[in-house]
Amino acid sequence: MEYNFREIEKKWQQKWKDTNAYKVSNDSPKPSFYVLDMFPYPSGAGLHVGHPLGYIASDIFSRYKRLKGFNVLHPMGFDSFGLPAEQYALETGQHPAVTTEKNIETFKAQLDKIGFCYDWSREIRTSDPSYYKWTQSIFLKLFNSYFCNTCKQAKPITELIEKYQSRGGSNFTAEQWKAFSDKEQADILMKRRLAFSSFGEVNWCEALGTVLANDEVVNGVSERGGHPVIKKKMRQWYLRITAYADRLLQGLETVQFSDAMKEMQRNWIGKSEGCEMLFPLNPGPSPRGEKGDGEIEAKTDLKGAALVPKYSVSSPMSYELAKQNRKDYTDAEDKLWQELRSSKLDVKFRRQHPIDAYIVDFVSLQDALIIEADGGYHENEEQKLYDENRTRILNEIGFTVLRFSNSEILGNTSLVLNKIRETLNNVKTQTIKEKEQGSEFSHPSPPRGEGLGLRCYTTRPDTIFGVDFLVLAPEHTLVSSITTAEQKHAINEYLTYVKSRSDRERQSEVKQITGCFTGAYATNPFNGEPIPVWIAEYVLAGYGTGAIMAVPCGDQRDFAFAKHFNIPITNIIGDYFNGEEANSTKDAHLQNSGFLDGMLMKDAITVAINKIEELGIGKRKVNYRMRDAGFSRQRYWGEPFPIIWEDEMAVPLSENELPLELPHAEKYGPGPEGEGPLANMEEWTSSPSLLHRVEKGDEKMGAKVARRETSTMPGYAGSSWYFLRYMDPNNTQTFCDRKASDYWNQVDVYVGGTEHAVGHLLYSRMWTKVLFDLGYIGFDEPFKKLVNQGMIQGSSRFVYRPIVATHDNIGYEQTKKTIFISSGYIVGKTINESQEILHKILEPFNPTLNKIKDSEASFISANALHVDVSLVDGVELNIEEFRKWKNGEFADAIFICENGEVNYPLSFGEELGARFSKAKYICGSEVEKMSKSKYNTVNPDVLVDKYGADTFRMYEMFLGSVEQSKPWDTKGIEGVHRFLKKLWRLFYTDANPSTNAPGKQVWNTETATDAEQKILHKTIKKIEQDTENFSYNTAVSAFMVCVNELADAKCYKKEILENVLILLSPYAPHIAEELWYLLGNEGLVIDATYPALNEKYLVEATKEYPVSINGKMRSSINLPTETTEEDARQAVLSTEAITKWLEGKEVKKFIFVKGRMINVVV
């Protein structure tokens, strides 16, 4: 009888299915254990060998825990919403639901072949309405909750409303709250909701019709296709994950994630404690010297300070510029100015006035109204963006901005004036509250200079006296206004340079130090010293205030910058600074530091902050790098938001209206104005029934417009909570019954890749915390332990095809005949070398080459073509198979082999074709990500068919540790297969093919000897340890050792073997099940009890101690296990084999480590 894995695996897979062997109950007296895989996105390419790595690991663990007496939940499902299906739909017109369904079927079939113990009755799919009904429901819970800053947890928004109604908010009284309109109330509440809507900028690519991730934008154009990408402001949904920053940080202390993983999350959250402080801009000549501007300060009167806009006096430069602009105006500006100053509007306007970073055309300071006249040059996109940004910033600091084109002003002045008048009226009736709240509304907002100086954030206020310069981000809004006339040109040039640089370039090329002096000076508030203000690309606008204080003696980057630009360096740390490099120590005693002199830096931090706060020039601040999570996608294939916009207010659907099903689409193109495809579906977004619904609802609203939210949720929506649904997958009343989640509790072991370190893992942690706060579940961390699986990389193979470049700009031209050159001629050669070689080789095949070389051709090289790895044995190409590949595309190719011989196709005649058939063609190789297009994917099916699932499972585990990334290689799978065959032969001999005699049973029921028991118990101990530690590669090796030893000992005893089968069953369940059955055991091996370790078999009487002399291993000695140090010393020193090494020298030291080794020092 032979090991017929094909029959065996089919048989037991069927049996498990028929008996519902893996169905898990929520009602069991056993302790629960939850093992979870990160569920896959069902891509069209199907499963590849990288997927199962983690799945096998978790499967082994699940089966092991089951044998250990746990009720194990080990489910699987599909993350089936996502972009690829939508892109595929765009290309082929096939509905994502259809292709997704098909892909899932493929995945399931492939998974089943490997023999996983999933409880498929609990399968979930995020794109299934019965699933996303609950995703929507949880979204509504987020929408209807706020983060209470006092008790640091989520609470129902109704509690906030009650509070507002009874006690008011921080900016308004209860009476005022009640007086607010619905819209006003809604806006205020929106600022507290955990899922909220706001405006944010997205990378919009008109040509692709989609919003792109930062990653997908390279050098300002789209990665795919190189189309222009612009920043577009759009209404977006966000999750207020920042509210949970501290708890997400603290939670890391309670979970078993790898240190690297925790570090990544900490870095992402990026908590830093420091202070934000203001550096006044060097006043220079007093702005008040300019007549009229002195009135600015007198304007703090009237109906309340909140109405008075905050504006910047800016630098003296602004005033000079302003003056200049006043002389240099257009006809339209002049005309409007004449109208405005003639007091027809009864409001005092100023012309060309500096506001914040800008000089505006006309402004009424009293009414906070700015009027801008745009010339024809404002037509282009860039200018529009600039204007939008400018408007937004001005809005934020409290101004209303009106823009008119030149033609509007010149063409119909009275219309323009009417509009201004109307706006003025509106402005005047606006409430104080709106003004206050309005400034917080943009998200995320860029930094801006504000107030009377430059705001800098620092974690090291102790170094304040070492500040030698300030650096602004080039995008900083104050740059243009503070730059002096002399520096204007240089700054503009630098800005042009920065514009041409991608973010990544700005980050990585540090050797190249760039920057530009603005000509402006700020003042150190502590010693009054002027500080030059620079701009540099290494300061990014997106973080903090977009401005830093540079301390060259304490920060290496600042140091390099100072050195490069010859900025004098102040040393405040004495000997700690050597003048060669910065020293970021906190242990120095400060020098040259005014009131901080002599203080330890560590202590000075607090002292400095206190002083800064005392002086009112700054305040203590905790900064987080993490931002709120964008939750909108302008796409079709995702969860629709259960939100209806009624008169600009977001109104949630009620629970009983869920699921809001994704409407069927025929087309998947983007909607107008950057909206998602759903916006194209009028009947869905704005059906009359919605209006009806509004009318029936709150009468007070009296809404005239009702339109559904048209964006969809991102991929991480469904995956943020899926682990909960597995616990109670069919519940129609709630997303997961509290009883179920209390029973299963946290995921005990979560297995998946590191690529989700900061995305999925943080989001699901946040959702869990929210659901916990609201009392829906009883734990606030989803995953107790996380096991990271390494990425299986592909090992690509290449063939090299020569190309000839010509001068005619057509590009590279391939040689007339298809020729491939072995890698030895190409790889590792310089361009010149390989050009020589190629020329020599190609000449016989292309007589015109010489001519080309001399006249047209400028370059000969070789293109590397990916070749299917299945056509390559190691690195040697199977030339005959390759000729058949791609329907014989390369059937007539000529191969120049490694030894210089040529392999001709048959079309050259049999003689030539046969002559050099033994010559080898060697492929190039490279380790890359596994991908269909690189022809380097390996489909597990092929291996499972050839060697069986058990072999495949054990081989993937044998490859190396689970955590480690490694290129896939099937070399070695034979060894694992041999091991299983060898195991089989402990039970049955193989059939004898020559005599046709069938194999015989060799196992017996004799009693095992102690030596045999020792083999078993040694294995039990090792396998148990390794399995607990996810050290599966060494476990497989331990099985091999065990089987080798049993075979050597000719031990075929059931008493031993059946226990080995139980140990093996998590790893190779099919063969274990079959042999278990053949031994005549009742029931399934997966339901057996894990064998107990009996230490008595492992006790050794003696131990062979290695003996080192002066640390070098010289000999060994057999000693009783219980030897004392003194006995050992005597034994060692009386053994001649050892003493000969001592050469009669005196023993200085005798080291005895019990059970380990002995070291003699002479």
Added chain:
RNA sequence: GCCCCGGUGGUGAAAUUGGUAGACACGCAGGACUUAAAAUCCUGUUUACAGCAAUGUAAGUAACGGUUCAACUCCGUUCCGGGGCACCA
């Protein structure tokens, strides 16, 4: 530039708290069985030197230095590879 991970035979890799470097496999070489092949089994396999051989000596875990009786393991510096990044001030 910063952060994380890694670098061990021809190959994949092992190596409790620092305690016999290379377990277990692959590959290769030689042998047994066989008419032959497959399958299976046995032997050898870090390198250099010496020896017919058993064996011995020396070196050896990217490189150099340090701590230690003892370092793949801990520390420092450097090099290389992989992954991440939002230069976090």
